[in-house]
Amino acid sequence: MTGLAVTRVLVADDQTVVREGIVMLLGLLPGIEVVGAAADGEEAVALVARHRPDVVLMDLRMPRCDGVEATRRIRAGYPGTEVVVLTTYADDESLFPALQAGARGYLTKDAGGEEIARAIADVRSGAAGLSPQVQLRLLERLSGEPGAVGAVGPVPTGQSSGQSSGQSSGQSSGRAGAEPPDGLTAREAEVLGLIAEGLSNSEIARRLYVSPATVKTHINNLFAKTGVRDRAQAVAYAFRNGITGSPQ
Template identity: 80%
Template sequence: MTGAVTRVLVADDQTVVREGIVMLLGLLPGIEVVGAAADGEEAVALVERHHPDVVLMDLRMPRVDGVEATRRIRAAHPETEVVVLTTYADDDSLFPALQAGARGYLTKDAGGEEIVKAIADVRAGAAGLSPQVQRRLLERLAEKPVQPAPVQPAPVQPAPAAERPAARPGGLPDGLTVREAEVLALIAEGLSNTEIAQRLFVSQATVKTHINNLFAKTAVRDRAQAVAYAFRHGITGMQQ
């Protein structure tokens, strides 16, 4: 995606904040601001009109809030990514936004560099979560550990033996193969498909196949939910 322009829509009900973000993004190379919305309902309408690559979405807005707007946008335009940019990082804001389909989550004290990185990350297929949000996600999931479900037979052909690492003690939830769990762990680290392929010495097509399989087995809809699933089930740090 080198040299590609990322088309961004900004949604925030505070005029000063909205105009400030638009001005900041307008100064950055590789980013084109295609619209600005004052609430979630307008954001949904502008996405329909302009088809942006990324929406920077506030959460607390009149008429339609950011969570519902995110849900509608992701359902109607799955090619459009959503990065939440909000004052709030509490559980009641964070988890509903991720469940609605947001792949990035930043608080408004984020600098321009962090915003640009989050936009680039979600465009590359990775999660665009601020370090503070990642910490809170880990803390929350650690508060309520979930016991892995019994291993179920996998409905897909196993990878060649040369590609498979040693099995993890205790089995894996939802019938995940060891290779699928390994890919899931790398998603949780924030790696893109290209980076995962390089790490595992396989093709990007193979990575996509593993991701499609593990998404189907775990019933997650996107990478943000996959990250939450990985930490909830302790599927992290599998690469030595």
């Protein structure tokens, strides 16, 4: 018990029963301290400013300020706070805007305590905390017809040129025979694909037989080239451009 790192968590959900249930569940999990609970996105942003939690568990459909806008404001104003979406919805119209707003995790409300705890730990370590259903949905979009990939949603800042070059060939960038977009090297594209698979820096290093420092250098370079701000936007960018971590 001594030396156990405590993760400070804020819960945002407009349904009182659901919100109180999540707070009660988190209170039973080791290493997690609930520092506040918000009934809408506006209150969530205010409580983040007050308590500076490590992670926010964020519902999407809320009054006054929805979860996507609250996520965007939290990530812009308080980059030390990660956001894990916890929602009923796993459709494209909910999933991709949330990831592009800066959420690093995405769970549906049928997730159990162990899965929620794992997602919180994942985003704290720099990995993506995505439920198996969400990972499957992302992979389905990646493997679908080229037209579907372009329908992901708005392009994060600084990526318009990358989308244009990625779509001009009529194929998903990162596929065999296509150059990676935005001047990415083959190795940078491979690292990006592994990020999209949910791997942490250390896992990527083991997969590619390189040092974690080398992985971090590749990530810094690809972030600069693509204009993404964090790993969640990198995931959305990778799937939009058909970039996978598999050998080409």
